[in-house]
Amino acid sequence: MGCESNNATPPGPAIAPGGESLDSMRIAEEIASGRYRGWSRGVDPRIPEAVPGFDAPFFQAGLAGYSDAAMRIIARRHGCPYCVTEALLDRTLLAGGRGFGKADLGELHDNVPGGAEDQPLAVQIMGSDPREMAASALKAIEQGKRPDRAYRAIAYAHLTHDPSGAVVRHTPEDFGPADGEYEEVSCGEEAMCESEATGHGRWPMSEEQREVTETRRHEVAPSGSSPVLSSLRDAASAAGSGFSSLSFSTVDVNLACPVKKIKSKARGGHWLAEPAGAIEILEAVREAVPARIPCTVKLRRSYDDSPEMVESFQRIFDAAYDMGYAWATVHARTVEQKYVGPSRWDLLREIVARRPDRVVFGSGDIWSVHDVFRMIAYTGVAGVSVARGCIGNPWIFRQARMMLAGQRPTPPTIAEQRGVLEEHYRLALAANRRMRHPDDYTSRNMRKFGIRFAEHHPESERVRLRFIAVKGIEEWQRVLDEHYSPR
Ligand SMILES: Cc1cc2nc3c(=O)[nH]c(=O)nc-3n(C[C@H](O)[C@H](O)[C@H](O)COP(=O)(O)O)c2cc1C
Incomplete structure (x- = not known):
């Protein structure tokens, strides 16, 4: 289970x-005309300024279990x-591979940037510890340029001094399972895969590349400063050059996911109560990520509707x-609400105002293209995150x-x-x-994609049932031949 909830209510306004x-x-025409709020090119100019290529007031949301490179390219x-990966757990990123027993979020291999066509792309991270979040954000942006243990040293730099203040050298065992809850694994082949979708995805790096770029600088913090912050700063400045132009363009911090806490630690939307x-x-991530990479944050409109939580949200x-975050994306439901009931555009409007x-x-509740423009005009947001409304659409x-374009x-x-169904499958x-x-x-x-694509078919229920029964590529092809051929 990812960030979704099984008891989500059906689409509604x-x-x-x-x-x-x-x-x-009319709203779309006004935006395109350049009259709307001075958006001379149909978008708030601060958006493409932060992320070149982000040239329209909408994007594809992170959707756990869906928004992989194939869906993004389509x-x-x-x-x-512009697209966002699904939420990746900081510890999954630091562990560097699959087989992360209790991870209920995205797998790394689904979130490798899919090459030149999959740009610009935000990596979304989520977790419980500022240092782990910071180190995993840096690792994602650098595409794992350093050996895994260097990132773990950043995350766990507080472990590098013994009680007398002497530096303790890390061994891989230092980074073993945390609380017995997580299983540390080496990078599996699937996690190493390049995305053939376009042939350029390259994260994480090969062991050989790791050896070449190996460095021990993060294992020793300079004296006289906070070991955590100085190693983060150090890492950030070292990252100033040389990371892949096909890396992530942005780091998005997830403070929105309503999935329950791990042990007694907060993560995702649960942080809105703390x-x-x-x-x-937010500080640790912004500190670690090179200044020229924008950081953004995904929020719910509050943890719940109590005045105390509304104030916490505002804080x-x-x-x-x-602290310089380029923007926040606000899901207009509370964390407590999960995906049940309507979102509150009226309250989102207050947040913006x-x-x-x-x-x-x-x-929240972007089900059709009309909702995109209505949300912009009603709430005053600079743009819209399209989520469930773009699955199979x-x-x-x-x-x-x-x-x-006025059409x-x-x-x-x-x-x-049919063309998209074939292409999506191929990718x-x-x-x-x-x-x-x-x-x-x-x-x-x-x-699961076929089921959603079926909604566009004139015999949607029949086609939906056919997709549910698909067990292999031949059957997939048969559904296309029988239901998506010219008559
Ligand atoms: C299946 C599913 C997975 C999701 N995964 C993520 C995620 O990984 N990251 C994230 O920021 N939001 C995630 N969300 C939340 C959506 O991005 C969006 O904020 C939410 O669905 C509200 O928009 P909607 O009502 O238009 O769908 C997910 C939602 C669903 C339904």
Whole structure:
């Protein structure tokens, strides 16, 4: 289980009193004309300034179990300007591979940048410890340029001094299982895979590359300063040059996921109830990541609806911008709400109105292209994170581009649906090629996409049932031949 919840309520409108009458076509036209809030190129200029190439006011959200390189590339081919990986646990990143027994979030191999076509891309990290978050953010941005143990030394630098103040040299055992809860594993072949989707994904690095770049600098903190912060600073400055241009463009810190705590530690959205800890994480990550890489944060609108929690949200939100975060994406549900019931665009509007000078993205109940433009106009956000509304529906991005070009959005034809189903499968198979049974894995994994793609088909229920029963590539092809062929 990832960031999703099994008892999510079916698609429905957000709470947005007075928003029913908003004309999405007119809003899109106004944005495109350059009259809207001075967005001369159809987007708040601060967005492409922070992330070159992010040229429209919408993006594809992190979606655990879905938003892998294949889904992202399909979205981009339909006009999506920016994507976020699913949430990756800091310790998964630091451990460097698969087989992370209790990880309930994304696998590394699903989140390798899919080459030149998969840019710009944000890596989303989530965890419980500021140092681990900082070290894993740096590792992601550097694409594992240093040996794994160097990142772990950054994360656990506080272990490098014994009680007399002498430096203690790390051994791999120092970085063994934490609390007996996590299983440390070496980097499996799947985690090492390059994304064949476009042939450029390259994270983590090979052992050979690691040896070449090996350094012990982070095992010894300079005296007279905080070992944690100085090693983070050191690491950040060392990262100033030489990381892959096909790396992640942004680090997104997840303070939103409602999945329960690990042991008694907070993570994701649970940090919204502990603002001091949340702020510490934000600081540590911003400190570690090179200054030219923007950091952003994903939040829920509050932990719950109590005045105390609303105040905590504001504290974290303000602190993020004060320390230089480029933007926050705010999911307009509470953590307590998980995915049950409507999101509150009216409250999101209040959050934006409190500091209209800030770049804020909105999330929640974006089910159609019209919701994208309605949310922008109703809440005042600078852009929209498209989540469940783009699973099996990359056309939402094409439609948004059409509306920005002054055209009425059109639904996908059967031929277009078939084209995307074939392409998505091909990309997924390429990305999974180093799996032990790539066909089986891809067929099983693609079922959940097929089920959502079926919603566009005139015989959606029949096609949905066919996709549910798919067990291999031949059956997948048969469904396409029988239901997606010209009549
Ligand atoms: C299956 C699923 C997985 C998700 N995974 C993530 C994730 O990894 N990172 C994240 O920031 N949000 C995640 N979310 C939350 C979405 O990005 C989004 O904020 C939320 O679904 C609200 O938008 P919607 O109502 O338009 O779907 C996930 C949501 C779902 C349904």
